[in-house]
Amino acid sequence: MRIVxxxxxxxxxxxxxxxxxxxxHEIVGTAVAADELVEVVRDVDPDLSIIDVRMPPTMTDDGAxxxxxxxxxxxxxxxxxxxxxxxxxxxxxxxxxxxxxYLLKDRVLRVGDFLDAMRRVVDGGSALDPAxxxxxxxxxxIDDPVAALSAxxxxxxxxxxxxxxxxxxAAHLVLAERTVESHMRSIFQKLRIDEAPDTHRRVLAVLxxxxx
Amino acid sequence: xxxxxxxxxGEPADWPVTTALLLPALLLxxxxxxxxxxxxxxxxxxxxxxVPALVFTAEDWGTTAHTSSPWPAASAVDKVxxxxxxxLFLGFVTLVLLFPDGLLPGRHWxxxxxxxxxxxxxxxxxxxxxxxxxxxxxxxxxxxxxxAFAAFLATLLxxxxxxxxxxxxxxxxxxxxxxxxxxxxxxxxxxxxxxxxASALGAPGTLAYTWFLIAMLVLIPGAITVAILRHDLFDIDxxxxxxxxWLVTSLISAGVFAAVVLAAGGFFPDRVGVTTAAFxxxxxxxxxxxxxxRTVGRLVDPDRTVALARIRDFVRRVRDGEAEPEQIExxxxxxLDDPGLQVLLRRPGSELEPPAGAIPLxxxxxxxxxLVLGTxxxxxxxxxxxxxxxARLPIEVSRLQLELREALTEVRHSRSRLMDxxxxxxxxLERDLHDGAQQRLIAIGMRLRSVQYQLDPGVxxxxxxxxxxxxxxxxxxxxxxxxxGVRPSRLDDGLAVxxxxxxxxxxxxxxxxxxxxxxGESAATTVYFTVGEAIANALKHARATRISISVGLNxxxxxxxxxxxxxxxxxxxxxxxxxxxxxxxxxGEFTVVSPxxxxxxxxxxxxxxx
Numbered sequence: 001m002r003i004v005x006x007x008x009x010x011x012x013x014x015x016x017x018x019x020x021x022x023x024x025h026e027i028v029g030t031a032v033a034a035d036e037l038v039e040v041v042r043d044v045d046p047d048l049s050i051i052d053v054r055m056p057p058t059m060t061d062d063g064a065x066x067x068x069x070x071x072x073x074x075x076x077x078x079x080x081x082x083x084x085x086x087x088x089x090x091x092x093x094x095x096x097x098x099x100x101x102y103l104l105k106d107r108v109l110r111v112g113d114f115l116d117a118m119r120r121v122v123d124g125g126s127a128l129d130p131a132x133x134x135x136x137x138x139x140x141x142i143d144d145p146v147a148a149l150s151a152x153x154x155x156x157x158x159x160x161x162x163x164x165x166x167x168x169x170a171a172h173l174v175l176a177e178r179t180v181e182s183h184m185r186s187i188f189q190k191l192r193i194d195e196a197p198d199t200h201r202r203v204l205a206v207l208x209x210x211x212x
Numbered sequence: 213x214x215x216x217x218x219x220x221x222g223e224p225a226d227w228p229v230t231t232a233l234l235l236p237a238l239l240l241x242x243x244x245x246x247x248x249x250x251x252x253x254x255x256x257x258x259x260x261x262x263v264p265a266l267v268f269t270a271e272d273w274g275t276t277a278h279t280s281s282p283w284p285a286a287s288a289v290d291k292v293x294x295x296x297x298x299x300l301f302l303g304f305v306t307l308v309l310l311f312p313d314g315l316l317p318g319r320h321w322x323x324x325x326x327x328x329x330x331x332x333x334x335x336x337x338x339x340x341x342x343x344x345x346x347x348x349x350x351x352x353x354x355x356x357x358x359x360a361f362a363a364f365l366a367t368l369l370x371x372x373x374x375x376x377x378x379x380x381x382x383x384x385x386x387x388x389x390x391x392x393x394x395x396x397x398x399x400x401x402x403x404x405x406x407x408x409x410a411s412a413l414g415a416p417g418t419l420a421y422t423w424f425l426i427a428m429l430v431l432i433p434g435a436i437t438v439a440i441l442r443h444d445l446f447d448i449d450x451x452x453x454x455x456x457x458w459l460v461t462s463l464i465s466a467g468v469f470a471a472v473v474l475a476a477g478g479f480f481p482d483r484v485g486v487t488t489a490a491f492x493x494x495x496x497x498x499x500x501x502x503x504x505x506r507t508v509g510r511l512v513d514p515d516r517t518v519a520l521a522r523i524r525d526f527v528r529r530v531r532d533g534e535a536e537p538e539q540i541e542x543x544x545x546x547x548l549d550d551p552g553l554q555v556l557l558r559r560p561g562s563e564l565e566p567p568a569g570a571i572p573l574x575x576x577x578x579x580x581x582x583l584v585l586g587t588x589x590x591x592x593x594x595x596x597x598x599x600x601x602x603a604r605l606p607i608e609v610s611r612l613q614l615e616l617r618e619a620l621t622e623v624r625h626s627r628s629r630l631m632d633x634x635x636x637x638x639x640x641l642e643r644d645l646h647d648g649a650q651q652r653l654i655a656i657g658m659r660l661r662s663v664q665y666q667l668d669p670g671v672x673x674x675x676x677x678x679x680x681x682x683x684x685x686x687x688x689x690x691x692x693x694x695x696x697g698v699r700p701s702r703l704d705d706g707l708a709v710x711x712x713x714x715x716x717x718x719x720x721x722x723x724x725x726x727x728x729x730x731x732g733e734s735a736a737t738t739v740y741f742t743v744g745e746a747i748a749n750a751l752k753h754a755r756a757t758r759i760s761i762s763v764g765l766n767x768x769x770x771x772x773x774x775x776x777x778x779x780x781x782x783x784x785x786x787x788x789x790x791x792x793x794x795x796x797x798x799x800g801e802f803t804v805v806s807p808x809x810x811x812x813x814x815x816x817x818x819x820x821x822x
Contacts, residue, residue: 009651015658022662054647060704084646085692085701086713105650106688109657109681111665 001047001122004029006037006063007082008055016050016108023115034062041070041077048122052105053083053091064091071097078121082108086132101127126163133158149190156183230268233425237261237303237433243455244440247590251314253307260303260432264425267296295339297421298332298364301400304428305371308397312389312439317374317381324370331364361408368401385587392435400427457505464500469493516595519547523602530606537606537613544583544603548596552586557611559618571596573607580611624799628734631797635734638699645695650688657684700740707736711763714744718759720751726763731770735818738798739763739772745791746774746814754778754812765820770800772816781808 003025007013010032017027028044031037033056041049049070055063064087067079071094078099081091085104094100101121107129108114117127149157159169166184170177241257248254274290276283283289305328309316316322338360342353349357375394379387403424411421469489476485510517526543529535541555557573558564558580566572566582571593573581583596600607664677695701702710708726715722729736743761750756756778763772782788782804791814795802800818 009647009655011655012651012658015655015662018662019658022665059643059647084650085695087701087704105654106657106685109654109661109685111661 002026002028004041004044004046004049006031006049006051006055006066008032008052019111033057034066037066038069048078048080048118050080050082053081053087061087067094080118080121095128098124098126102132103127103129104131120163128161130158130162133161149187153183153187156180157187233429234261234265237429240433240437252310253314256303256307256310257433257436260307263302264300264429267299270296291340291344294343295336298335301368302328304400304432307432308371309374311393317378321374324367327367328371331367334360335364365401365405368404372397372401389439392438396427396431396435399431400424403427453508457501457508460504461501465493465497468496519595520598520602522547523599527603527605537609540603540606540610544599548599550586554584555581555607556584557581557614571600573600575608581607627797628799632734635737642695642699642701645691650691653684653688657681699737703736703740707731707739710740711743714740715761718747720756721758723760729765731765731820734798735770735820738794738800738818739770739816742791742795742816743772743774745787749787750776750778768820770818770820773813775811775813777811780806780810780812782806782812
């Protein structure tokens with residue numbers, strides 16, 4: 001696939017380009033700053049944009065802001081955010097939309113998983129780092145519906161948020177698929193979400209609920 | 213001495229009576245001249261007494277013309293002296309026109325002053341001529357007499373009215389000074405007019421004239437004395453006190469001497485009696501003087517005694533811990549009756565520039581402050597100097613406290629600056645870890661992966677590279693934890709988000725109430741770490757089952773309360789002390805309430821300017 005990388009660290013950018021090229025992808029553009037990135041993506045219209053959250057000019061969350069801009073222009077554009085640590089402030093609006101991923105940078109070292117995540121994002125799914133999901137599902141108040149979930153249900157929910165199917169979750173947690181399904185029902189009930197046929201929509205609904 | 217005339221003439225009591233009448237004004241004039249030699253008030257007072265002395269003398273001199281042994285030129289003197297009485301008022305007019313500042317109330321008042329001798333000459337002339345004529349008064353002469361007397365009375369009234377003008381123009385203090393004098397001065401021409409009326413109606417001349425003379429020679433100096441003593445003119449009370457004390461002491465000493473001589477004379481030869489008397493007198497002289505001086509001082513200047521007693525009482529209360537030394541300014545204000553008084557203290561590291569006329573406060577050789585008076589007069593300045601000596605202790609203590617307070621403030625500021633720098637340094641370190649070391653390690657990992665994928669998965673190196681990259685991953689995670697400990701990067705998302713993550717790691721149920729807050733880095737970091745430490749303490753020591761945390765910003769104060777339902781009884785140990793230090797370094801306050809068996813409540817309050 002055709003990929004644009006927005007990353008200010010040359011070392012990381014070159015390493016990732018090389019890794020992706022070796023795995024049969026094409027790097028069609030790179031950018032070292034947020035505004036430059038927005039222009040490059042507009043120009044080349046890649047299949048996937050991989051963006052570092054922290055970029056020049058301010059070295060805070062310019063990458064995330066650029067992603068928000070790009071998404072506003074073209075809502076279906078697949079974006080995979082990378083970050084050194086968990087920062088949710090800017091991207092919280094994007095989490096849960098289709099074709100969006102957010103991973104810690106060290107996940108690229110698990111090359112296979114990383115390529116899978118890229119594929120899911122490009123296909124319109126989501127790929128969220130467990131640490132980031134954990135951060136998002138942290139209950140903050142007593143009346144937060146997430147607080148009502150059991151530890152196991154939260155675990156399941158985190159895996160759902162990563163974009164995994166019920167069977168994948170069952171395999172991951174070493175459970176019967178039926179058990180996972182009953183957990184899901186319980187989660188929807190506690191979060192007061194009507195069951196809908198589409199798994200993806202359920203994920204969105206869950207994440208929308210989480211964002212409150 | 214005064215109004216000297218031959219004792220054969222008139223009443224025997226005349227001389228002592230006139231002397232007694234004239235002496236007060238003369239003495240007062242002398243005292244004022246000593247205190248304020250440049251001003252005309254002293255001479256004017258002396259004139260008030262001296263001119264009547266001359267007039268009386270001239271009158272007595274003239275009277276000898278009708279006796280068997282007349283004085284030289286007695287009949288000529290008698291002609292003039294019979295109408296000389298208007299001159300009695302020369303000193304009075306001068307005094308009322310010039311009191312209290314020695315200046316006329318306005319340019320036009322010069323005419324009144326000039327009118328005084330003119331009208332006096334006129335009256336003197338018509339009265340003398342009338343006396344010499346020894347014929348019935350013609351209507352023309354009668355009219356001249358009426359005009360002369362009316363002009364003279366009008367001049368006196370005008371002069372007295374100058375005080376009324378001054379009174380109406382003057383401020384509070386001037387009015388207080390003038391009140392009594394004004395009454396006395398207006399009384400003089402009125403009494404004069406009345407006395408003319410009385411003598412016209414047939415009253416004996418002496419009786420008629422006595423009243424205005426008493427008014428002029430007793431009431432006027434009396435009123436001026438009141439103005440001088442009560443209302444800070446010329447600072448005369450000290451001199452008066454000393455004079456009276458010496459006078460009384462001398463009298464008592466003489467009395468003692470005489471008494472001892474008399475008593476000893478009966479038993480011993482003369483010389484022994486005199487020697488004993490001298491010895492006894494010398495023995496009692498000093499203590500008697502001191503006692504009299506104090507007593508006279510109390511009588512002459514009761515304000516001073518009261519003021520100093522109040523300051524002494526205040527100093528005693530400061531010593532006993534009943535009053536704060538900082539109240540010294542208020543105490544001095546009320547003791548010296550000066551609401552505008554200020555105590556200026558030198559701030560450490562700066563030079564004090566006392567305004568002109570301020571009374572310096574000294575410790576050793578250095579000036580540590582100044583007393584600025586709202587109302588100045590020689591007397592007030594002297595009293596303030598005495599007060600400063602009495603109030604040395606509280607002034608010095610409040611200066612030291614001021615110095616201490618400023619030093620503490622400076623220390624607090626410098627600590628808070630230091631802490632800001634530490635926080636900035638942590639921030640930089642965290643960034644360096646994330647953007648530098650971590651990125652490099654991941655980049656190395658990616659290159660290793662690239663190398664790995666060029667190998668045949670079957671070779672041992674392939675598996676080894678897998679392990680190396682795994683170790684690298686762990687190292688990156690480790691670095692992230694370290695960076696988080698240096699400064700939690702979640703704080704970038706705001707204190708609320710960071711705290712939510714913090715409590716999510718807790719193994720106990722935590723009720724967290726925290727709104728989105730916009731507070732400074734230092735306050736946020738401090739609250740974050742304090743709450744973290746408080747949770748850790750609750751987990752480790754308190755055997756709590758539930759923790760509740762509430763954080764809020766109110767009136768620019770960031771307030772965090774961490775409460776648990778554990779065993780309580782938390783003691784100030786290393787953990788709490790370091791928390792307290794951390795909070796204090798951000799300029800905040802740290803409170804622990806931990807009664808045994810009733811849980812622990814930790815409160816952090818940090819002022820936030822932003």
